[in-house]
Every structure is written in C-alpha cells, then in structure tokens.
Amino acid sequence: MQEISSTRQGLITYLLVWLFLGCALGGVISVASGTPLVNALLFAIPMNLVYAFESGYSAYYLCRAYPLGSRRAASITLVLSVAALVSGFLWLLIGSLWNSLCLLPGVSWAGIAFTSQLSLLLVGLGTLLYGFAAALHYLVIEFVRAKGAEQRELESLLMAQEAELRMLRTQIDPHFLFNSLNSISALTSQDPKAARRMTLELASFFRQSLGMEAHKKVTLGEEMVLIRHFLAIEQVRFGERLQVVELMGEGAAECLVPPMIIQPLVENAVKHGICNMPEGGTITISAHRAGSILNIRVANPVDEDMSSLRSEGHGIGLTNVRQRLSGAYKHEAGIQWGRHENSFGVDITMPAQTSEQGE
Amino acid sequence: MRIIIVDDEMLARGVVREYLSEHADVEVVAECANGFEAVKAITELSPDLVFLDIQMPKLDGFEVAELAGSKTRYIFATAFDQYAIKAFEFHALDYLLKPFSQQRFDQALAHARANMGKNDGAIEQMVREATGRNKPLGRVLIRDGAKVHVINADKIEHVEAQDDYVQIRSEGKSYLKNQRMTELEEQLDPEQFLRIHRSWIVNIAFVDRIEQATKDSYVAILKDASRVPISRSGYQKIRAVIQ
Numbered sequence: 001m002q003e004i005s006s007t008r009q010g011l012i013t014y015l016l017v018w019l020f021l022g023c024a025l026g027g028v029i030s031v032a033s034g035t036p037l038v039n040a041l042l043f044a045i046p047m048n049l050v051y052a053f054e055s056g057y058s059a060y061y062l063c064r065a066y067p068l069g070s071r072r073a074a075s076i077t078l079v080l081s082v083a084a085l086v087s088g089f090l091w092l093l094i095g096s097l098w099n100s101l102c103l104l105p106g107v108s109w110a111g112i113a114f115t116s117q118l119s120l121l122l123v124g125l126g127t128l129l130y131g132f133a134a135a136l137h138y139l140v141i142e143f144v145r146a147k148g149a150e151q152r153e154l155e156s157l158l159m160a161q162e163a164e165l166r167m168l169r170t171q172i173d174p175h176f177l178f179n180s181l182n183s184i185s186a187l188t189s190q191d192p193k194a195a196r197r198m199t200l201e202l203a204s205f206f207r208q209s210l211g212m213e214a215h216k217k218v219t220l221g222e223e224m225v226l227i228r229h230f231l232a233i234e235q236v237r238f239g240e241r242l243q244v245v246e247l248m249g250e251g252a253a254e255c256l257v258p259p260m261i262i263q264p265l266v267e268n269a270v271k272h273g274i275c276n277m278p279e280g281g282t283i284t285i286s287a288h289r290a291g292s293i294l295n296i297r298v299a300n301p302v303d304e305d306m307s308s309l310r311s312e313g314h315g316i317g318l319t320n321v322r323q324r325l326s327g328a329y330k331h332e333a334g335i336q337w338g339r340h341e342n343s344f345g346v347d348i349t350m351p352a353q354t355s356e357q358g359e
Numbered sequence: 360m361r362i363i364i365v366d367d368e369m370l371a372r373g374v375v376r377e378y379l380s381e382h383a384d385v386e387v388v389a390e391c392a393n394g395f396e397a398v399k400a401i402t403e404l405s406p407d408l409v410f411l412d413i414q415m416p417k418l419d420g421f422e423v424a425e426l427a428g429s430k431t432r433y434i435f436a437t438a439f440d441q442y443a444i445k446a447f448e449f450h451a452l453d454y455l456l457k458p459f460s461q462q463r464f465d466q467a468l469a470h471a472r473a474n475m476g477k478n479d480g481a482i483e484q485m486v487r488e489a490t491g492r493n494k495p496l497g498r499v500l501i502r503d504g505a506k507v508h509v510i511n512a513d514k515i516e517h518v519e520a521q522d523d524y525v526q527i528r529s530e531g532k533s534y535l536k537n538q539r540m541t542e543l544e545e546q547l548d549p550e551q552f553l554r555i556h557r558s559w560i561v562n563i564a565f566v567d568r569i570e571q572a573t574k575d576s577y578v579a580i581l582k583d584a585s586r587v588p589i590s591r592s593g594y595q596k597i598r599a600v601i602q
Contacts, residue, residue, distance in 0.1 A: 013561040038516065073585055102417070174439040175414070175438050175439045175440075178439045178456075178457055178458070179368070179438045179457065181457075181458050182368075182438060182457040182458040183368070183370045183371075183373055184373070184458075185374060185458035186370035186371060186373045186374040186377075186456075186458075187370065190370070190373055190377075236370070237368055237370065238368070268470060275416060276416040276417070277413070277416055278367070278392065278395075278416045278417060303417065305417065305498065305509050305511075307453035330566075343543075
C-alpha cells in the first residue's frame with residue numbers, strides 16, 4: 001500500500017479501479033434484483049471505496065509479514081484465505097450497516113432490499129477482491145525489490161570499477177617508482193637540469209593517472225599523453241636502449257578508450273621486453289580505426305634466450321586488461337597476445353566510439 | 360681495494376662511482392652493464408668487492424653470484440625485489456635499497472671491508488635457494504672459464520653424474536657443471552626429465568626406444584643412437600611414460 005500510495009498517480013489509478021468495480025457491483029445488483037440503479041450505485045460505490053482501503057491495508061501488512069519464498073506456500077495460502085474470508089464477512093457487516101443508514105432518512109433514492117443472495121454475493125466478492133489485493137501487493141513488492149536489486153547491482157559494479165582502477169594506480173610498479181627515484185638521485189649531481197625534467201615528468205604522469213575516473217572513458221590521444229610521460233621517464237633510465245615508434249592512424253586518437261588500458265601494456269613491454277635485453281630495442285605502439293572498429297597493437301622485442309619462464313608476470317596484467325575490456329564492451333571487444341619468434345605483441349580490438357553512448 | 364660495479368643502468372653505475380670517489384683507497388677496475396660481462400670480469404680480475412644489482416637482463420644478480428663464485432665479497436642492490444630483500448636479510452648479506460644515501464653506502468662498504476675474506480657459505484646457500492625458486496628450471500647456466508653457456512632445458516638430451524659434477528649433453532656438445540645430481544634432478548621439470556639410473560637423467564623427448572641389454576637389464580636408446588643404462592626402479596618409471 002505504501003508503494004502504491006507513495007505516488008499520486010498510483011493512488012488515483014488504484015482508486016479508479018475500485019470505483020469501476022463499485023459501478024460494476026451496482027450494475028449487477030440493479031440488474032439482478034430490479035432495484036433502481038441510483039439506489040444500487042449509492043450502496044455499491046462507497047462500499048467499494050471503503051473496501052479499497054480496508055482490504056488494501058490489511059492485505060499489505062499481511063503480505064509484508066508473510067513475504068513470498070520465506071515461508072511455505074501452504075501456510076501463506078491458509079493465512080490469506082482465512083484473512084480473505086474474515087474480510088469478506090466484515091465487508092458484509094459494513095454493507096448492512098451502510099444500508100440501514102441509507103434507509104433511515106426514508107427517501108426513495110437511498111437504500112436497497114438486502115436479500116440473502118446479496119449477502120452471499122458480498123462475502124464471495126469480498127473474499128475474491130481481498131485475494132486480488134493480496135496478489136497485487138505481492139507483485140508490487142517483488143517489483144520494487146527487483147528494481148532495488150538492479151540498482152544495487154549497478155552501484156556495486158560502479159564501485160568495483162572504481163576500486164579496480166584505484167588498484168591499478170597503486171599497482172604502478174614499485175620498481176618503476178624506486179628506479180626512477182634512483183635515476184633522479186644520480187642526475188642531481190651529474191645533470192641537475194635533467195633531474196628536474198625527470199621530476200616534472202613523474203609529477204605529470206602521477207597527476208594524470210590519479211585524476212582518471214574508472215567509468216569515464218578517455219580519448220586514445222589522452223591515454224597516449226600518459227604513455228609518453230611514462231616512456232619519457234623510462235628513457236632516462238634506459239637511455240639508448242629504449243626506442244619507441246608510434247603509428248597513429250587517422251581518427252584513432254579521437255576514439256574513446258577505458259582509462260589506463262594501454263599503459264599497462266606499454267609498462268609490460270618495458271619490463272618484460274626491453275629490461276631483459278642488454279642492447280635494448282624498439283617498442284611499437286600502433287592504432288588504426290577501420291570503420292566502427294578500433295585496432296590497437298603494442299609490440300616489443302623479447303630476448304631469444306628468454307624462455308616462457310620469466311614472462312609469467314605478463315599474464316596477470318593482460319588478464320586484468322581483458323577483464324576491464326569485457327566489463328566495458330562485453331563481447332564487442334577482444335584482446336589477443338602471443339610471441340612470434342623474437343617479438344611479443346598484444347592486439348586489442350574494440351568498438352570505435354567518439355562519444356559516450358548510452359552511458 | 361679493487362672494486363667492480365655491475366648495473367645495467369648507466370645512471371645507477373654513476374651514483375656508485377660518485378660515492379666511491381670519497382674513498383681514496385678504492386680502485387674501480389671494471390664497470391659491467393650485464394651479467395655475462397660481470398661473470399667474465401669477476402673471473403678474470405678477481406676483485407675484492409663487487410657492487411651487484413639484482414635486476415639485470417640475461418643473468419640476474421643471483422645468477423652472477425652463483426656463476427662467479429663467492430671468493431669475492433658482494434654488496435647487492437635492488438630497487439624493490441621483495442624476494443631478494445628477504446633473502447639478504449635472512450642470510451645477513453650486505454645490501455642496499457635504491458636509491459641510497461652516501462652514509463648508507465659508506466656503512467655497507469665499511470661492513471664489507473671489515474669482513475673481507477670471511478666466507479660462511481651464506482652466498483652459496485642464498486643463490487641455491489634463488490635457483491630453486493624458479494622451478495622447474497627453464498635453462499641451465501654453466502661457466503666455462505670466463506665464459507657462460509646458457510642451455511635451454513628443452514635441448515638437454517641427458518645428464519650423467521661424474522663425482523661432484525654433472526655432465527650435460529646438449530646439441531652434440533658436453534658441458535661440465537659443478538652441481539650434485541640430486542639437486543639438478545629436483546630443479547628440472549619432472550614431466551620432462553626422468554632419472555632412470557643412479558647416475559643418469561634423460562629427457563623423455565629424446566628417448567627413441569628401450570631395449571633389453573641382458574636377461575634382466577634394459578638400456579634406453581636415444582635419438583642420436585647413444586645408449587643410457589636403466590636401473591630396475593628406473594625401468595618402472597620409464598615404462599610408465601613410454602610404451
């Protein structure tokens with residue numbers, strides 16, 4: 001009842017239904033017993049409106065007290081049947097009282113002949129309507145609950161996404177942080193200007209990555225800015241050993257991607273590729289838009305002596321990216337990785353979107 | 360005091376060099392940017408002290424220490440290797456966490472200097488544990504003079520015990536490694552390698568067939584036609600995987 005009467009529209013609809021039922025009952029009485037329609041309606045409509053609240057509230061509290069699924073169906077049916085029957089008789093009592101009240105003034109347009117047939121009809125109809133009211137309440141309660149659950153699920157999904165990104169941020173490899181600090185420590189005496197440049201790059205990298213929100217997609221261009229900061233820092237560490245090639249196709253930079261989806265791939269490329277090669281190598285980051293599809297590839301050379309053994313760390317980061325992609329695009333996005341001779345590549349395929357659609 | 364600096368990052372080597380310049384009696388005899396160079400330099404120059412970074416390409420610090428031996432004293436350095444830090448703590452070895460200060464560096468240097476020449480076997484124990492961590496072994500490292508051979512485990516055909524050494528056969532060449540048979544057996548992938556005799560381990564992929572040698576002894580014939588004896592318990596093991 002609370003749910004129904006909480007909105008004006010719901011309450012009006014509910015009362016209109018009962019008004020209609022009242023008219024119908026009046027019609028039936030008039031036809032069946034030959035009573036004038038006015039008398040029949042004057043009797044039936046107030047009766048129904050009263051019953052709207054009586055059965056409505058009574059059934060509502062019963063439905064609340066006996067929620068579906070919490071008890072055995074048999075006990076719920078029994079309780080409701082008894083309540084419906086009692087309510088039906090109560091309605092009969094109200095009916096006869098109301099009729100006596102109508103007869104009191106002695107006017108011709110009020111009051112009807114109260115036959116035993118009518119009594120039976122009232123009890124039967126009252127029981128039935130009570131049953132309908134109960135069914136309606138169960139429906140409404142379930143509907144509200146389902147809606148609430150959906151809402152909660154959505155909220156928890158959002159929270160999970162946020163938490164995941166937060167984790168990714170804190171997951172920023174501590175090796176990266178401490179090695180960068182070590183480079184700065186070295187540069188302060190060898191090349192103070194370079195030390196300052198490096199702290200600025202670090203600041204930009206952390207500021208941008210900390211400012212990202214999980215559910216807000218960024219353009220590939222913005223993601224690339226973050227990656228360039230990251231690579232600039234790593235280039236101070238690795239010097240000539242780390243070379244980067246960027247191949248951005250037309251329109252690719254404007255496409256939206258989940259934040260920090262490419263950066264972990266580049267980080268892996270440095271950590272598992274360049275880091276293990278005494279002579280270093282070139283990391284290639286390419287993105288191409290083909291119609292409604294965006295293809296992104298990150299490739300790095302790997303040391304020929306490197307067995308699969310030491311590249312285990314690859315798996316965790318990649319699985320994380322895969323999960324985030326499927327969370328954002330379901331089956332529309334895919335990620336594949338593999339080693340081909342002395343090169344390791346990760347390919348992402350995702351829908352090319354330039355505006356947040358339906359979000 | 361003669362010192363070798365080993366770190367793959369130029370800037371990191373620069374810091375150590377700078378800190379060492381405060382010490383007049385120290386001579387930097389070599390700087391190495393990777394593990395192979397380091398093993399070579401340590402073997403040839405036998406320095407008093409090696410400043411050794413753990414995270415390096417090709418060979419990491421543990422592997423360098425394993426191959427170059429513990430005749431020299433080491434000061435290890437790492438940025439954030441939790442495993443390494445725990446190992447250094449446990450074996451009470453000198454180590455530095457990057458970035459480190461001149462004071463901290465001087466402390467480690469003074470400690471190393473005071474304990475010069477002492478060898479309580481801590482390094483051997485630590486590197487053995489570190490190798491065991493990477494089970495099953497994907498590659499076997501062998502030092503041959505100043506040279507390091509890296510042998511992919513998939514390409515090892517068989518291993519034969521020879522006193523305190525193991526002789527490893529791979530791609531038509533034999534290599535001697537100072538290691539006990541049982542230890543190597545534990546490190547290799549049991550799905551791939553079987554110890555079919557007290558002094559023989561074979562790579563299952565290289566076994567061609569099993570033949571009866573005498574009335575109650577068998578021999579494994581490998582793909583290159585070499586014959587490896589099989590003991591009675593070894594026969595049970597190899598029959599379970601080869602029909």
